Amino acid sequence: MKPPPFDYHCPETLDEALALLAEHGEGAKVLAGGQSLVPMLNLRALHPAVLIDINRLPGLDHVSLEDGRLRIGALARHRAVLESAAVREASPLMAEAYPYVSHGPIRNRGTLCGNLCHNDPASEMPAVVLASDAEMVLQSASGTRSVGAGDFFTGMLSTAARADELLVEVRMPQAPAGQGAGFHEVSPRKGDFAYVAAGATMTLDGGTCSGVRIVCAGVGDGPHRARAAEDALEGAAPGEDAFRQAAEAATEGLDPGEDFHADADYRRDLVCSLTRRALADAASRCH
Numbered sequence: 427m428k429p430p431p432f433d434y435h436c437p438e439t440l441d442e443a444l445a446l447l448a449e450h451g452e453g454a455k456v457l458a459g460g461q462s463l464v465p466m467l468n469l470r471a472l473h474p475a476v477l478i479d480i481n482r483l484p485g486l487d488h489v490s491l492e493d494g495r496l497r498i499g500a501l502a503r504h505r506a507v508l509e510s511a512a513v514r515e516a517s518p519l520m521a522e523a524y525p526y527v528s529h530g531p532i533r534n535r536g537t538l539c540g541n542l543c544h545n546d547p548a549s550e551m552p553a554v555v556l557a558s559d560a561e562m563v564l565q566s567a568s569g570t571r572s573v574g575a576g577d578f579f580t581g582m583l584s585t586a587a588r589a590d591e592l593l594v595e596v597r598m599p600q601a602p603a604g605q606g607a608g609f610h611e612v613s614p615r616k617g618d619f620a621y622v623a624a625g626a627t628m629t630l631d632g633g634t635c636s637g638v639r640i641v642c643a644g645v646g647d648g649p650h651r652a653r654a655a656e657d658a659l660e661g662a663a664p665g666e667d668a669f670r671q672a673a674e675a676a677t678e679g680l681d682p683g684e685d686f687h688a689d690a691d692y693r694r695d696l697v698c699s700l701t702r703r704a705l706a707d708a709a710s711r712c713h
């Protein structure tokens with residue numbers, strides 16, 4: 427299929443891009459890697475009057491670790507993030523999860539920031555940044571604001587970013603020393619969107635689990651943090667029984683929805699088994 431007609435702008439500066447967003451507002455869509463937007467256009471699921479291509483904006487492709495903070499710019503491609511030493515050093519969870527994100531050609535064009543703005547419920551990275559206390563830096567012609575990941579993902583394919591705002595950077599605090607992480611998913615083929623994914627981080631503090639984070643994707647209309655499961659494990663000694671109990675707690679009250687890929691019972695089973703495995707891996711990688 428072909429996309430509906432649109433006007434195309436390819437600004438050369440951030441100011442120019444923000445002015446275009448302010449001018450066109452709800453009628454405009456930002457084009458980053460195009461790996462989610464273009465299929466949506468071709469399926470006629472979106473009808474923007476204007477596309478604002480940000481690919482020529484300078485200085486937005488950074489992936490860096492500065493003063494204990496990981497910074498990933500709007501034009502950092504999936505491949506650059508996947509292969510970044512700064513990411514491996516600052517975020518064991520992102521490093522574990524990234525190999526599950528899409529296929530080679532899509533990684534060459536797609537961006538982390540575009541992925542977060544798209545907020546597909548089966549996408550891995552929204553869950554990762556939710557577990558990591560990330561901040562989304564949103565810039566418009568009228569100023570800059572920072573939104574925590576917990577407030578950024580507002581529902582199926584939607585976020586707190588206004589139509590006149592660009593997500594210019596994701597910032598994450600460096601993981602605490604010694605943190606271990608695990609991430610598992612089940613998908614139809616490697617690199618496809620997950621039916622369900624689960625990730626976990628922890629440190630071992632005096633032989634007990636500390637700073638536990640457990641997140642899932644594919645279980646609702648956006649990333650899910652399993653707080654009851656985190657509470658069940660916080661301060662407990664690591665081990666099979668404790669991980670199984672926490673994984674079961676992750677399914678309590680969970681309404682994961684269903685589609686033709688997987689019904690709700692199957693998704694709950696996946697949450698339980700994938701969370702248990704992610705926790706076991708996280709504990710075994712603490713140092």
Ligand SMILES: Cc1cc2nc3c(=O)[nH]c(=O)nc-3n(C[C@H](O)[C@H](O)[C@H](O)COP(=O)(O)OP(=O)(O)OC[C@H]3O[C@@H](n4cnc5c(N)ncnc54)[C@H](O)[C@@H]3O)c2cc1C
Binds near residue numbers: 464542549594
């Ligand atoms: C076959 C296939 C398999 C895939 N598998 C996976 C997978 O397993 N896991 C996964 O997570 N993803 C997967 N994807 C999606 C892929 O990760 C996309 O690259 C990503 O979702 C969108 O990034 P993008 O840079 O291509 O954004 P685009 O497609 O350009 O934009 C996506 C949306 O975000 C908006 N946007 C983009 N950048 C910004 C910004 N800086 N500020 C404000 N708004 C912005 C756009 O307006 C649009 O609404 C897959 C895609 C394909 C085609």
